[in-house]
Structures are given as structure tokens and as C-alpha cells.
Amino acid sequence: MQATVPNPTSTPAQRANMLHRAGANFNRLVLYVITIVLSLLFLFPFFWTVTTSLKKSVELIKFPPTILPETPQWENYTQIWGLGAGINFGQFFLNSAIITGLALVGQIISAFLVGYGFARFRFPGREVLFAACLSTLILPPHVTIIPLFVLFRSLHWIDTFLPLIVPSFFGGGAFTIFLVRQFIMTLPIEIDEAALMDGASRLGILFRIILPNSGPVIATVAIFGFIGHWNQFLEPLIFLNSARKYTVPLGLWFLRAQEGQAGLPKDNLLMAGSVLATLPIIIIFFFAQKYFVRGIAMTGLKG
Amino acid sequence: MATNSRQVGMGGTGSIGQQATPYRLGMSRRRWLEATQGYLFIMPWLIGFLAFTLGPMLASFYYSFTLYNVQTSPRFTGLYNYDYAFTQDPLFWVSVKRTLVWSIMTVFPSLIGALFAALLLNQKLRGMSFYRTFFFLPHLTPVVAAAILWTWILQPDIGIFNTALAKIGIRGPNWLQDIHWSMPALAMIALWTTIGGNKMLIFLAGLQGIPESLYEAAEIDGATRSQKFFAITLPLISPAMFFNLILGVISSFQVFGMAFVTTKGGPAYATYFYALHLYQQAFVSFDMGYGSALAWIFFAAVLLLTLLQLWLQKRWVYYESAV
Numbered sequence: 001m002q003a004t005v006p007n008p009t010s011t012p013a014q015r016a017n018m019l020h021r022a023g024a025n026f027n028r029l030v031l032y033v034i035t036i037v038l039s040l041l042f043l044f045p046f047f048w049t050v051t052t053s054l055k056k057s058v059e060l061i062k063f064p065p066t067i068l069p070e071t072p073q074w075e076n077y078t079q080i081w082g083l084g085a086g087i088n089f090g091q092f093f094l095n096s097a098i099i100t101g102l103a104l105v106g107q108i109i110s111a112f113l114v115g116y117g118f119a120r121f122r123f124p125g126r127e128v129l130f131a132a133c134l135s136t137l138i139l140p141p142h143v144t145i146i147p148l149f150v151l152f153r154s155l156h157w158i159d160t161f162l163p164l165i166v167p168s169f170f171g172g173g174a175f176t177i178f179l180v181r182q183f184i185m186t187l188p189i190e191i192d193e194a195a196l197m198d199g200a201s202r203l204g205i206l207f208r209i210i211l212p213n214s215g216p217v218i219a220t221v222a223i224f225g226f227i228g229h230w231n232q233f234l235e236p237l238i239f240l241n242s243a244r245k246y247t248v249p250l251g252l253w254f255l256r257a258q259e260g261q262a263g264l265p266k267d268n269l270l271m272a273g274s275v276l277a278t279l280p281i282i283i284i285f286f287f288a289q290k291y292f293v294r295g296i297a298m299t300g301l302k303g
Numbered sequence: 304m305a306t307n308s309r310q311v312g313m314g315g316t317g318s319i320g321q322q323a324t325p326y327r328l329g330m331s332r333r334r335w336l337e338a339t340q341g342y343l344f345i346m347p348w349l350i351g352f353l354a355f356t357l358g359p360m361l362a363s364f365y366y367s368f369t370l371y372n373v374q375t376s377p378r379f380t381g382l383y384n385y386d387y388a389f390t391q392d393p394l395f396w397v398s399v400k401r402t403l404v405w406s407i408m409t410v411f412p413s414l415i416g417a418l419f420a421a422l423l424l425n426q427k428l429r430g431m432s433f434y435r436t437f438f439f440l441p442h443l444t445p446v447v448a449a450a451i452l453w454t455w456i457l458q459p460d461i462g463i464f465n466t467a468l469a470k471i472g473i474r475g476p477n478w479l480q481d482i483h484w485s486m487p488a489l490a491m492i493a494l495w496t497t498i499g500g501n502k503m504l505i506f507l508a509g510l511q512g513i514p515e516s517l518y519e520a521a522e523i524d525g526a527t528r529s530q531k532f533f534a535i536t537l538p539l540i541s542p543a544m545f546f547n548l549i550l551g552v553i554s555s556f557q558v559f560g561m562a563f564v565t566t567k568g569g570p571a572y573a574t575y576f577y578a579l580h581l582y583q584q585a586f587v588s589f590d591m592g593y594g595s596a597l598a599w600i601f602f603a604a605v606l607l608l609t610l611l612q613l614w615l616q617k618r619w620v621y622y623e624s625a626v
Binding site: 028031032034035036038039042043045046048049052060061062063064065110113114116117118120121122123124126129132133136138139140141142143144145146147148149150151153167169170171177202227230231233234238248249250252253256267270271273274275277278281282285286289 | 334337338339340341342343344345346347348349350351352354355356358359360362363366373420423424426428432433434435436437438439440441443444445446447448449451452453455456460461462463466495499549553556557559560564578581585586591594595597598599601602605609
């Protein structure tokens, strides 16, 4: 046996140490390779969407498929943005922006009122009510969607934005209330007491002291809320009827269902639509990632 | 020593001993004011809860015993809807079966996948926040957008997936339109969207909460990598595991959007999930009474399952005791 020893002058101990370090380095290398390969795997569908969205229609049916577009067709984006009268991505974006924006405002204001109420006041039944609030987290939306449809129909709210906005003004959802309450409870109660002594009203304390000091939790709530409202599918599907009022996800679904008919978009345009639908979410997440992760960590799970 | 412990007792939240200042019938004026203000502050939620949650729940419960098509007022039919679901509706059991198969196919793989992803993304590697974002992005994608891009990728003739399979000599099926492959194809898409999502972040938070000193102590005792994992990591993240399991099962039961957009329940009802059946009955056939019965059967199943898991957790979830 002729073993090739890397360095004949080194002692066995040194060699063992080197081997150990080489092993550790090798492990790290493996970790990097796994992480990067998996990242690429998760990313690939996005990459494929973007490249497809920039191809010409005729290039779509080429076999084997081209990886990158022969010449990027940026006009695919302007086309889907301004497709037909009222039924185009520009309109869908406007609708989604109105709904998401207003719902978010309602969600934040009402969640702060309610969260403050649960965090700072003692009243009979508080624990029971808070438990009731939390228990709605596991309530499947299917149980309430039918009567809600009946309710909104009797209010003549069907095919308006109201069913997608108004409920947010009433508490803003159990998860949001929970996050806000938990956060307010970490603020020292002495601030409230001092302000009360000085004759401040409770509402004044909430809006002049608590709210300005709640930056992180507002960011967290806003991100979760934005994503939730923007991506919502079942509710707009049931509460909206006319295509001009559709939100971005619903409009995308609508355009897809019409695919192939004259004058309506092909796959490359739908891909452009998918990119446009996802982009706001990705931008928000990119800039506010840490608040998002913190929000998840705040669900009260300790390791 | 004695005085010390008494002070601790008084400082605690319990209303023991000294705290026994009588809680009179009726509250003092200050307390009464505080309570009133408290109710006022939570009023938005309380109204919303009554109007948009509890009220609708009760209404739906009532509808479930009626024949109701929205146009005319509900007509009471007793247990007919429930009887129809269990004994006559051929699609009821089909949709139940599909949904259970779906849960089995997706819940555990995505749980294990999320745990693996969290372990990986908890390492100290350069560029970690980028990797985390990449893993997380599929979860953020609107379901319709994800459906469109996956339909395109899985397109049988010119799709990139089957093209890649052909390179290694496999003839890929017509994924989403094949009676045998549509369910696995949907499951694959679901794994893509869930592995790096909330479950992974919850695991990550759990992992980051484990004190480093435990691992150091184990290393001194000569524990191997897998010993550390099974004796420290796994027990300490079992609460996160439990939380993820409950939410995972509940949300797997609700599977709707992806199937609604890609397969519409087909082909030949191969992906006809419960929520699709409910939607079909309530909002296509406008049989609101029957739809409500389906909703309550669903709710009862979710509730039972959650209670069962709550009961089972005592056997396997490890909660750190105080200190």
C-alpha cells in the first residue's frame, strides 16, 4: 500500500487537526451547496414566469422551449396593463389598491382601539371575550361565507367593494388584535398613569403616546394585512360580479378563464400579469422582512 | 426568609391572603368607569364579532336545516340536508375522500420539509437573509399567479418540466389533466408554496429560542450530532411542531384556490375537494341550505380534530416548566 501523505513532515496530531478542519470546511461547503440549490429550485418558477412573460406568442410553442426570450417583449406588460375598456390590469390594480388601502387603515385603527382595550382595562368577562376572539382563528371561512353573502346581499353590498373593506373596520381580525395587544402590554403602564394624572383622556393616550411608540407592530400588522388583502381570492370571488370591479388575483383568474378567445391574452401576457400581481408583495416583503419574521415569532411560541 | 416569600406571594398575580380586600357587589366608581371605557374600546371588535362571525354562524346553523335558494325565504326541512349529504349525495363522500387523501399527502411532507428548511436556514451562512427570502417567496405568491405559472411549467408537450424529464428518458404525464397525476401534481405545487412559508418561520423562531448552552453542555458530554438533534432540538421545538400540525391539518382541509384555478376539481373529480363541493352547492347551484349543512359538517370535523390533537399533545409535546 502506497498511501500518499499530504505533508510527510507533519506529526500525526497535526494531520488529524488538518483533517478535522478539512472536514468542517467540507461540511460547510455541502451546506452552501444544498442551500443554494434549494434556493434556485424555489426560485426557478419565478425565473420561468419572468422569461415567459417577455417572449413573443410564437416563441411560446417552440420545442424545446427557449430558456431566455429571443428578443425581450417589454410591450407584453404595457399590453396587459391597458388591455380592454375597464377590463385590464390597470383597472384591477386600482381596485386592489383601493380595497387594500382602505381595509388596511380600518384594520390598524380598530385593532389599536381593541388591542388597547384588552391590554389596559379591567372589566368583567375580559378573559372570556379575548378567548372568543382568539378562537375565531381556527374558524374556517366556509362556515360564515354563506350567511355573509346573504347579509351583504340584503344590504345591497354585492358587487361593491364594501364587503371587502367594512369588516376590517371592526377589529381587523383576531391575529392583528393579538399582535397589538401583546405589544401594548410590553409598554410600561406608568406612562399611561402619568398621562392620566396630567388629565389626558384615554383616547389621547392611545393616539398621542401609544401609537407613536408602536412603529414595529404597525409595520408588522401592515405587512401581514397588505399581503392578506392583496392576495385574497375566495371573498372577492363571491362578493364581486362585474369584471371591472375585480381585484388583481380575481382579474388574473378571469383573464385566464377567457384565454384563447379573440383579443384576449395568451400565456405570455398572463405571465406578465402574474409578475405584476406578485411584484408589490415581493417589494413589501423585501423591505420589511425583519418585521415579518418578528411578527411570526410574536405569536407567543417560545422555543 | 418567611417575610421574603410573603412578599413574593403578594407581588404575584394570585389573589391570595392580603389581597382579600372585599370585592363588593357593584364596583367602585373608578372601576365602573374603567370597565365602561374598556367595553367602549373593544366595541368595534365586539360588534364585528356579532355581525360578521357569531351572527353568521348561527344563521348558517339555521340555514343548514332549511331549503334556501336566496330568492325565496328559507323553508324548514329538518335534518334532510344532513341526511342527503351522508346517504344520497354521491359527490359528498368523493369530496371527503379526496380531501383526506390530500391531507395525508401534504401535511406531513410539508411539516418535515419546513423543519428541514428551518434547520438549514438556521445555519450561519453568508447571504442567509437572501436564502430565507427565496424560500419564502412562493408562500407570498397570489394563488392565482402560482396556479398560472405551474400550469405553464407542467404543460404536457412544451412545458419545461416534461422537457427536462424527457432529457433523462422519462415521458412525463399530462400532470394536471391526468386522473392519476393531478393530485400528486397539486401536492407538489402545495409543497413548493408551503415548505418555506409560515411553518418554516415558526420552526425558525423555535430553533432560535433554544439556548446555545444546552448544545455546549451536550458537546462536553460527547454527544453526536444526531443525539443533539433528538435529545435537545426535537423536544424543544415540539410546541412549534404541534402548532404547525394543527394549523397544517386545518388549512389542508380548506384546500380550494389552487384546485379551483388549475383543475376545477377534475379530471373526473380526481381533485374534487370538499371546499369545491361546498362552493359548487352554495354559489353555483345556490343551494344555500345544503351548502350551510356542508359547512357545519366541515366545522364539526375541524373542531373534533383540533380537540383530538389538543388531547394527544400531552403525550408528545414538551413544554418547558417554569424557570
